[in-house]
Amino acid sequence: MTTTAVREQHANVTTYLPNEPADAVVFAACTEDVQTTVRICAAHGVPVIAWGAGTSLEGQVNAPRGGVCIDLSRMNRILAVNSADLDCVLEPGVTRKRLNEDLRDQGLFFPIDPGADATLGGMVSTRASGTNAVRYGTMKDNVLSLKVVTADGRLITTGTRARKSAAGYDLTRLFVGAEGTLGIVTEITLKLYGIPEAISSAVCPFPSITTACDAVIATIQSGIPVARIELLDEVQVKACNAYARLSLAETPTLFMEFHGTTAGVHEQAELFGAIAAEFGGGPSEFSVKPEERSRLWQARHDAYWAALLLRPGAKAVATDVCVPISRLADCVEATKADIVAMGLVAPIVGHVGDGNFHTVLMVDMDDAADLAKAKQFMARLVERALAMGGTATGEHGIGQGKMKYMAAEHGEGALDAMRAIKRALDPHNIMNPDKIFTL
């Protein structure tokens, strides 16, 4: 397809970066479609940009050099669910919600949950995580094997269904997070988990960001296997109250979830309650009712949409960093101070068990000064995180938006190593060029 509407819809739309459409969009129905397209593009030196659901936040699906976008959303079959092995095999266009709907009947689930209903192929490629990562890890930890079409059109397999292997280089982890710059994923084998016997959630208000963060550190250190531990600052709580008709106290708040046996989640919740109280938090409201829990987590997942209410007409620009957890309170507090000093509207939400947090900046895209201020804020945020021993992005990836920080984070040596790998696997630089770094 080459209509403008389709091409533009397949280029970045979720951030401040300009839309840079590919020249054509191919809807792949099977692996051979991908191989054929890649081979044709390789023969002509034309860029190939993989596309899942287009929910990435750093301009990952833009086509700055034009080329062909391969839309993988129609490759959406679940090929096998092996319940004895707790794994499944699927095509990259399956979305996380579809997968979990399909698995529910078998008492299984896949935990990684970016706020959007992303495809698994996109999630593999951005090394996505979400609210459950503190317990279940990120995509890096939950992919057993991939089938990948490389830049020459060959199909390779990066692993087996064995849970672990020491047989050579870890190609799986190399393609996880590569943002489509090394190849196109056409099949994914994922780890699954049994739906826990019992799940309980808690909402716990705190007097300040620092006390909330200190409670998080103490909780993680104490070894409580929290499944989710999310921070919402008072601005985000206010937005969620309005959007989801909740009536939470408008103060920094932790949303928690505990997974385990009935006795186990009860014990976890009690231990957490005691820790929270030590830091002046509480009272916690606990719930084991599925409806209440979904309402709560839906509100958390809708944080982005809720934020839009805070400044009607503005666009939400989400950005994320991740720091060692001991620096989390410092980093969030300094970031909030910056938001206030710069007069920005920007709620903070975070997967704080991992030291990862987001700000959602409400930007008036027609106001150049406003946009400039937002960019300045984001640059300072990344510099702050790096200075604290953190990373420019915990989960959204680099795309175009964060390329400028790669050298500062990794150093020229490591960046050169990445470039060498890119050249080795994609010598003509056709796979999603000018993302992560330029050559």
Add this chain to the structure above:
Amino acid sequence: MTTTAVREQHANVTTYLPNEPADAVVFAACTEDVQTTVRICAAHGVPVIAWGAGTSLEGQVNAPRGGVCIDLSRMNRILAVNSADLDCVLEPGVTRKRLNEDLRDQGLFFPIDPGADATLGGMVSTRASGTNAVRYGTMKDNVLSLKVVTADGRLITTGTRARKSAAGYDLTRLFVGAEGTLGIVTEITLKLYGIPEAISSAVCPFPSITTACDAVIATIQSGIPVARIELLDEVQVKACNAYARLSLAETPTLFMEFHGTTAGVHEQAELFGAIAAEFGGGPSEFSVKPEERSRLWQARHDAYWAALLLRPGAKAVATDVCVPISRLADCVEATKADIVAMGLVAPIVGHVGDGNFHTVLMVDMDDAADLAKAKQFMARLVERALAMGGTATGEHGIGQGKMKYMAAEHGEGALDAMRAIKRALDPHNIMNPDKIFTL
């Protein structure tokens, strides 16, 4: 050093492969020593072989083309323990036992425990695991960042202390398991864990390998967060009884460990007991006493030495494979049948929660027919594991011994990708050449 004794001591000694010493051994005291040595070797096209404790099992530290062995065991400082972040920074020559002795006072531990007292640098490089991997993962899951001297003598850093990152290619995971073929690790940042409030262990006999494996599958599926679940076949139990003066029933047996709160481990042990009984296992003997637990796990860790008693004068040749857990019983049973049919002495022990098991073949190295039979057995074992969707090695790595299976496991395409990465990062092929694959 260039004395024959030192050179031979630094070449492989743990398996059937011949000893192929390097031309010289350099004892590095600091990163600069490593850089200087690598630069000199690079200038002269001389191979560089890193050496930690020399306990690898597939000829990883042999020097088939000669060259310089860099012994890292003197780089053994623990540089930082960040208890709030549950991480630490250390030099590669620190051994796992030293690390845990140092951490104990702070209530922390590092879970990965290959049977030998390996160095962390060696463990990183073989992607080692051990008895705790079912709960805590392997080295792949527990390294946050590395400093690596690459083939041109540059020092690069592969990550930060942040718990997760989506910033570019996962260089950390590329060096983990690379067996020193891409660079030499000179600093390691590891995840740590709090020593659990309560630990309990159990020993549970089963009527057969199949029933024991079925109990393992059911345990994992039920979501019991077992910390360790080890299978010993009746041959190994017999050897352990003799070596460690235990009096276990000589039948397939599971050694278990549970970590958690006092109530939690009690619940886990009860749930496991019920599952075991369903499959005809038991009675389980539980213990929470530290001395009893250590005695048990020491016996498990000494399985290799115990096996030597089974055939005095023979050498123990350890080999490992890993299969999807649903195929574990089949794979172990077929392997046992092969042992019997071939008249071999070869106990089986396994980290079965991951589908990983070992056979320890007792081989008379002076008897060519005996050695040939052992090699034939090992080839059939790997073929069997691959045919069941598994891997040629779950944790020992490829070295020289398993190079021949790389194409069968990965396919030529993936193997070519590995070779391309090797050439990109080590264009003159000086880093531990002719390991994992030949160029």
